[in-house]
Amino acid sequence: MRTTHLIYWIFLMLVTKNGLAQSVIRWESLPLLPDSKGRAGMFAGVSNGAIIAIGGANFPDAPPWEGGKKKWYDDIFVLETGKKSWIKSTRNFPRACGYGVSITYNNQLIVIGGSNPNEHLNQVVGVAWNGTDLVLTNYPSLPYPLAQMGGFLVDDMIVLIGGNQSATSPPMSTCLILDLKNLKAGWQPNNTFSGVARIFPICGVYHGEGYLFSGETQGINAKGNKFRDILLDAYQIQLKRNNNTPLLTWQKLAPMPRGMSAGGGTVPLLNDNQFFFWGGVDAVTAGWKNPAKHPGIIRSMLIYKPESDEWTYLGEERTHASRVTLPVVYWQGLWVYVSGETFPGVRTPSVIGVRGK
Numbered sequence: 632m633r634t635t636h637l638i639y640w641i642f643l644m645l646v647t648k649n650g651l652a653q654s655v656i657r658w659e660s661l662p663l664l665p666d667s668k669g670r671a672g673m674f675a676g677v678s679n680g681a682i683i684a685i686g687g688a689n690f691p692d693a694p695p696w697e698g699g700k701k702k703w704y705d706d707i708f709v710l711e712t713g714k715k716s717w718i719k720s721t722r723n724f725p726r727a728c729g730y731g732v733s734i735t736y737n738n739q740l741i742v743i744g745g746s747n748p749n750e751h752l753n754q755v756v757g758v759a760w761n762g763t764d765l766v767l768t769n770y771p772s773l774p775y776p777l778a779q780m781g782g783f784l785v786d787d788m789i790v791l792i793g794g795n796q797s798a799t800s801p802p803m804s805t806c807l808i809l810d811l812k813n814l815k816a817g818w819q820p821n822n823t824f825s826g827v828a829r830i831f832p833i834c835g836v837y838h839g840e841g842y843l844f845s846g847e848t849q850g851i852n853a854k855g856n857k858f859r860d861i862l863l864d865a866y867q868i869q870l871k872r873n874n875n876t877p878l879l880t881w882q883k884l885a886p887m888p889r890g891m892s893a894g895g896g897t898v899p900l901l902n903d904n905q906f907f908f909w910g911g912v913d914a915v916t917a918g919w920k921n922p923a924k925h926p927g928i929i930r931s932m933l934i935y936k937p938e939s940d941e942w943t944y945l946g947e948e949r950t951h952a953s954r955v956t957l958p959v960v961y962w963q964g965l966w967v968y969v970s971g972e973t974f975p976g977v978r979t980p981s982v983i984g985v986r987g988k
Contacts, residue, residue, distance in 0.1 A: 652932060652945040654988060656907065661982040662716050664970045665708060669978030672729030675958035675969045676740025678760040682710040682962055683740045684717075684969050685758065687729045694976040696922050703727035703747050709760055710982075712963065722765045728752055732782035733896055733958045734789055736811060741770065743791065744777040751776035751797050755809075771809065771817040781832035781896070783841045785870045787811045788877055791818075792843055793829040802848050804828040808870075808877040816875065823879050826864055831956075833891055835898035835906050837937045841868035842884075844935075847892040847912065859917040861890030867937070885940045888933060889913045895959040899966030901934075901987030907966070908933040909985075910953040922975035928953035951983050 664670065670687030677683070685707050693699030705727040707720040724742070731745030731752070739759035745752050753776045757768035773791075780794025780803075791807040806821040832846030843866045850860030865884040870877060887908075894911025901907050909932045919925050930953050932945035957971030965984030973979050 652948070655934065655945060656901065656932075656985050657988055658948075658951060659965060659984045659986070661965075661967060661984055662710060662714070664980040664982055665717050665719055666970075667980055669970045669972075669980040670704065670729070671956040671970070671972040671978050672745075673958055673969055674729070674731060674733045674740065674742045674745070675960050675967075676733050676735035676758075677960055677962050678735075678739050678758070679762060680712045680963075681760045682960060682967065682969070683758055683760055683765075684708045684710075684958070685724050685740070685742060686727060686745070687970065689978045690976050694922070696976070699976065701748070703729060707758070707765060709765075720765055722767075724758075725754070725756065725767070726752070728754075730778045730956065732780055732789075732791060733960070734782060734784050735960065736784055736787075736789075739768070741789070743782065743789070744773055744780065744794070746776075746778035746798070751778045751795070753777065771814055773807065774818055774820070777807075779830040781834040781843060781846065783834040783836050783897070785836055785839060785841050786872075788870055788872075790841055790868070790870060790877075790879070792824065792834065793832050793846060795830055802828040802830045802846075806879060808879075810872075810875070810877060813875055819877060821877065821879055824866075824881060826866065826881075826883075827862060829862060831893035831912075832862075833894050833898050833908070833911070834896070835900060837900060837906070841870060842866065842898070842906070842937070843868060844898065844906075844908075845887055845891045845894070845911070847890070847917070859892075859912070861892050861912060861914045861917050863887045863890050865935075885942060887935075888942050888944065889929070889931065890917075891933075892917070893955040895954075895957055895968060895971075897959045897961075897966075899959060899961075899985060901966075901985075904936065904938065905987075906935040906937070907985065907987075908935065909948060910955055910968075910971070912955055925974050927974055928955055928972075951981065952979060954979065
């Protein structure tokens, strides 16, 4: 652990450049989510020019270390173009849930899996906004309950990676693929991933190929004690069809300078040439024992360039609180971070966007 931290800080000192972040990105604040406590684990996507945000969970009465109970939600919020506030829909989602995968496709948000206080879910539901109301569409259910996975969309195919089947089950390495042009085939399992089983990975898409970064698995130390093992690995994923059968090809990439578990369902792609990483749980944050004195989510920002397979440190973001367990959606040239968790058990109603310069 000490060696890992030393390497990380040496990396920061070697590559830090004054003003680099300001020359690469620009932040913009959006209307606050209409829940003063904020939410973690929401689903979000874009439909007919509006952002749809669904569900999630928080601790409305007290933090968990003071006996507060976690509450899950089924309400739906809509932010239309040019509006200064969100609309709370009169229509609710079929059940309270969070911590699944959000995919925007064909002018709708597709809500995949997730969990609630009682169980993990196998639901897959499309949600579209028609300007006045929400329209829900059922998709093929997952073959088993699944939450805390990663996912992306390439060539009309949704790919899910990792996750777990219950709150007490171990992380998985299996992939599931749904061909949206062949729904009758349902979700097809794919076991070609040879990496570590994981939950909360980060996924992205660049030039028609998927990318998988970090996440976490369950580690066992020399004393036999379990710990959150934050992963540093990264992969490029080529997705093709062969006689209506999806095929995945994996290529391992340069490892991350720091881990980033649960840092947002989708990693922003800035200027169509570089992934932007902010927030998430790193190894230091994961090892913190006292939630009441937690320092907060790490503020460092990273850039990854797919063409050169290189990482760059941008500095620290001090204006906006870093966050974990939240959806990230592309909307009007902005990559929008919808709410999320800033400390253990503490959410923020803040909604912010980032774009490249």
